[in-house]
Amino acid sequence: MAVRREVLGAEHVDRANAGKDEFTTDFQDLITQYAWGTIWTRPGLPRTMRSAITLTALIAHGHLEEFAMHVRAALRNGLDRDEIKEIVLQSAIYCGVPSANSAFKVAQGVFREIDAAA
Template sequence: MDQEKFDKGLETRKAVLGDEYVEKSLGKATDFTMAFQEYVTTYCWNDCWNREGLDRKTRSIINLSMLSALNRPNEFKVHCRGAVNNGVTKDEMREIFLQIGTYCGVPAALEAFKIAQEVFDEMGV
């Protein structure tokens, strides 16, 4: 493992998802799953999220769209929180979810609104 890339990815991961969530994920890692935590932190959070081509807010918008289309509610919830941390507003999320309804279907949009409301309530947004 490249420690420098891991550390940079960890910094980004915590900035987007929050220290508590990331520390909990890492703390629950076992000998079996730690390799995946290292992979996600290095590859996703450093090699992808730290690229210069898009800002974090844009990456969050893209993630919300893709995770909704793929019907990944657990990751959607995590990235909904990250989107708030990256400056995506409730009004912007509403528009994203309406767009999801058009291209991914009403059930996908309904789930997006439901999960986002839970996150807003938890975060006091």
């Protein structure tokens, strides 16, 4: 849970936990245990690399809501906006231009929200 909070932010994790019910509790527990407790804590890759891989996978599969969340996480993990731009550009070649186009729009919106809150 500590890594999940560090990467996604306490506000997001608190919101996810507040939304748990009898139907979703097992899924939230699975995510916390395996994604955040097993994969994100492995020593083999730095968090910046894990973020880059995650962003690319989300672009490839069209999971744009999750992509927005992980753009914020990537910034928290130490990637900057230029690096995120390069990840999306690289993804345009391997995941498709329409997918990258959508990802650019989502990232741009995330950056605007962050700038407006600052």
